[in-house]
Amino acid sequence: MENNNKEIEIIETSVEEIAETKNKKSFKDVLSSVGGFFKKIGSIFKSDKIKNEALLKRGGYSLLITAIVLVCVLVLNILVGALADRFNLEFDMTADKKNSISEENIEYIKNLDADVFITICGTEEDYTDYMSYYAQRNYGVVISSNSELEYFDQTVTLVSKYPDYNDRITVKYVDPQSTEFTAITSNYSSYSLTYGDMIVSSMASGKERVKVLTFDDVYATTEDSTYASYGYSAYTLSANRLETALTSAIAYVTSSDSKKVAVLSGHSQNNYTDAYKELLTANNYDITEISDKIITEISDEYDAIIISAPSIDFVGSEIDVIADFLENDGKMGKGLIFFADATCPSLPNFNSFLTQWGISVSEGLLFETYSSNHMQNEPSTMGVYPAQLEDDDITSNLTYAIANYLVPMKVCEPATTERTVTALMQTLETTVVAPVGAATDWADYTDDDKQQFDCVIQSVESDYDSENNRLTSYVMAFSSVEFVQSTWASYSDLCNQDIVMACTDRAAHVGDNSMVFTAKVITNESFASSVNETNTKVVATVFMFVIPIAIIAVGIVVFIRRRNAR
Numbered sequence: 001m002e003n004n005n006k007e008i009e010i011i012e013t014s015v016e017e018i019a020e021t022k023n024k025k026s027f028k029d030v031l032s033s034v035g036g037f038f039k040k041i042g043s044i045f046k047s048d049k050i051k052n053e054a055l056l057k058r059g060g061y062s063l064l065i066t067a068i069v070l071v072c073v074l075v076l077n078i079l080v081g082a083l084a085d086r087f088n089l090e091f092d093m094t095a096d097k098k099n100s101i102s103e104e105n106i107e108y109i110k111n112l113d114a115d116v117f118i119t120i121c122g123t124e125e126d127y128t129d130y131m132s133y134y135a136q137r138n139y140g141v142v143i144s145s146n147s148e149l150e151y152f153d154q155t156v157t158l159v160s161k162y163p164d165y166n167d168r169i170t171v172k173y174v175d176p177q178s179t180e181f182t183a184i185t186s187n188y189s190s191y192s193l194t195y196g197d198m199i200v201s202s203m204a205s206g207k208e209r210v211k212v213l214t215f216d217d218v219y220a221t222t223e224d225s226t227y228a229s230y231g232y233s234a235y236t237l238s239a240n241r242l243e244t245a246l247t248s249a250i251a252y253v254t255s256s257d258s259k260k261v262a263v264l265s266g267h268s269q270n271n272y273t274d275a276y277k278e279l280l281t282a283n284n285y286d287i288t289e290i291s292d293k294i295i296t297e298i299s300d301e302y303d304a305i306i307i308s309a310p311s312i313d314f315v316g317s318e319i320d321v322i323a324d325f326l327e328n329d330g331k332m333g334k335g336l337i338f339f340a341d342a343t344c345p346s347l348p349n350f351n352s353f354l355t356q357w358g359i360s361v362s363e364g365l366l367f368e369t370y371s372s373n374h375m376q377n378e379p380s381t382m383g384v385y386p387a388q389l390e391d392d393d394i395t396s397n398l399t400y401a402i403a404n405y406l407v408p409m410k411v412c413e414p415a416t417t418e419r420t421v422t423a424l425m426q427t428l429e430t431t432v433v434a435p436v437g438a439a440t441d442w443a444d445y446t447d448d449d450k451q452q453f454d455c456v457i458q459s460v461e462s463d464y465d466s467e468n469n470r471l472t473s474y475v476m477a478f479s480s481v482e483f484v485q486s487t488w489a490s491y492s493d494l495c496n497q498d499i500v501m502a503c504t505d506r507a508a509h510v511g512d513n514s515m516v517f518t519a520k521v522i523t524n525e526s527f528a529s530s531v532n533e534t535n536t537k538v539v540a541t542v543f544m545f546v547i548p549i550a551i552i553a554v555g556i557v558v559f560i561r562r563r564n565a566r
Contacts (some may be wrong), residue, residue, distance in 0.1 A: 101161050105247055109165040114204035114254040116169045118159065118246070119184065121197045124173045128152040131196050131215075138194070139215055141235050142224060148237045151219060158242050159198075169250075188212070190282065192492030200246065202253040209284050211249040216397040218242050241397075252510070259508040260286045262302045266293045269311035272339070272481045275489060276308065279497060280504065294318065298325040303508040304334060304474075307350075309341035309481045314350045322353065332463060332471035335507025339481040342366075342405040342436055357459040357475045358414030358421030365438060366406040366453060366479075369445070370430040377440055380404045382431070384455045386495070387423050394458075394502045395424055398495040402488040403455065408433050409479040410454050419461045423454035425499060455479045456499060458506070476503040 101109075122130055131152040135141035143149065162169045174181045176195055185193055191212050193199070198213040221235035261280065263273055277287055288302070295318045298305060305325065314322070326334050338354070342365045351361045368374035368382035375381040381404035386395035411421045429452040432445040459475045478500070483489065489496040504510075 101158065101165075101243060105243055106165055108247060108251075109162060109169070112166050112168060112250065112254065114168065114202055116200065116202045116250050116254060118162070118169065118171045119199040119201070120159070120171070120173045121176055121181065121184075121193055121199070122173060122195050123175050124156060127156050127173075127196070131155075134195050135215065135219075135237070139221070139235065140233060141221060141237060144236070151237045151240050154240050155218060155242050158240075159246070162246070194492075198246070198249075200249040200253050202250075204254040205256045205258060205284055207284075209253040209255070210282075211252050213245050213249055214397075216399065217245040220396075255284070255510070258284050258286050259303045259510055260288065260301060261304045261306055261504075261508060262288045262290050262298065263306045263308070264290050264295060265308075266291045266295070267310040267312040267314060268308055269344075270309060270341075272309045272341070272485045273306065276306070276484045276500070279484065279501065283501060283505075285504075285508075295321050297321060300325070300328055300334075302334075304337060304504070306337045306339075308339040309344055310347060310350065311341075311344045313347045314353075316349065319349055319353050326461070326473040326475070328473065330463070330471075332461070332473040333509055335474040335476065335504075335509065337476045337478075337504055337507050339478045339483065339485075340407045340409065341481050342407045354475070354477060355412060356415035357461075358412055358419055359457050359459055359475065359477045360410045360412040361477070361479075362408040362410075362433070363436065364408050364433040365436050366408060366427065367432050367434040367438070367442065367445075368427070368430060369432055369450060370428055373428055373430070375402075375404075378404065379440060379442075380406070380434075382406075382427065384425050384427050386425050386499075389422065389424070394499070394506065398425075398498055399493065401425065401455075401483060401494055401496045401499060402486075402491075403480045403482045403496070404486065405482055406453070406455060406480040408453055409457065409477065411457055414459065416461070418463060419459055421457060421459045423456070424458055424503070425454070425456040427453045427455060453479070456483075456503065458503065472509075474507040476507050478503075 120127075128149055132143050132149055136143055141148075159171055163171055174184060184199070188199060188210065191197075191199075191210075193212070194214075196215055196218075198218070200211045200213065201208055203209075218241055219237055220239035220241055222238040224234045224236050226234075263277070265271070265273070280287055290298075293312075294315070298321055302325075305322070322336065326332075326336060328334050340361060346363055347361075354361055365380055366382070367379040369379070373383050381402065383400050383402055384406075385400045386398040389395050406427070411423050414421055430450050431453055432449045432451075434442050434445075455478070457477045459477075461473050463471045465471055478484075483496050484500045486496075488494055489500075
């Protein structure tokens, strides 16, 4: 019995131990499971932390790069703005560079070392509209398309570039309705200023030197033959000469080289040079009067000599002195300006000298038989016109002049082949030669007597030095002293003063180094004129669909890649 009880006790004890052991194992399993769970949670947090740190690090780099780019953009913007204030940063993408200044001109402007003021009579914002109005009203220009208006826009663009290349050039627009413009017209009372005129001035020579550019200086026009059938003349704009006109004017007003001229007055009974002297003084000429009755010497310090309305002929020795002056020991570079007077007696010696230079002067007085081209009851007071010359800038922008008491003058064969003779201004083909002193109703002529005469003639003798540089001397002849002496010379719409000063400047070799640039021509070969319906649809498709869709696609790709990177 005792043994059985012991066995039962042992069995019960083993069961309890087994149960206890199972409980302990279950608890360990639970603990192990809980520990594994938290271990997994820890590993997850650790993994996310690492990823977040990586993302944060990568995002920080992106943010830093973005900030750097933004700062660079801001700095670049400020830098470009500062540079734009001092330099021209525009790019002319037109095929013919119609809005660009030539490289040669840019180089000249950059090297300019004097202050230059360009005053434009008009407002910048209204320049094109008002110039269109004035061109049609005052110059007979027909504006039939927007491309012609572009010439005026072009002027504003080109003028604005001058100060960009040199801050010593100042451009200023002045409203003609302002009190400031009233003051300007008072300061430059000798000029008849109108809308669009450009006043170029400088004190480079110690005193103010001025050049006024008018519509005809800046714009080239071509006669439109379609209006001839209607009985009147009309013109179209064909080119913009602003670059040549403005740079030449700047060169003129900044020149410190004052030209010296001598007036040979000893052979002239009447003093017909007062108005001429005033004009020369205003244009920075140094004038000396030589009143000797017999000319024995002309100093080579003078650039040109002036003979106006001589009433006493020159003797042979004086002719030799004049010839020697123009020859200048082979160096040339001199000039003679001659004004004839129909009321003066014959000058056989001096006229013979002029003939050797290809200038034929005859006796008599010119009468205009075409009533619309002479003053009423004054057939000797007539309009004369610039000759049509393709390669001579003297007459390129002249209108017409009015003069009276013109002598018969024509181009003839010069004495040497080194001399070239050109008629610069002429009468109409309805002119006849009347006796000196003829009454205004004189009509003793036939249609066969009518012909064209030359009123302004240029003769140039050319030679070359050892370095093949061209050397020149000029003789400029006017068929009447009234080109500059009469009241007509003060009329701004006439070219009396213009042709006189142009010939004087050439004879004195003013502006020999001035530059001539290609005129800017507006063509229809622009992007706007080449766009058709197909082009329009393509451009619209690209900008309205292709580009936006491409931007959206790139954004989606970037978003997906960054999401997957997590």
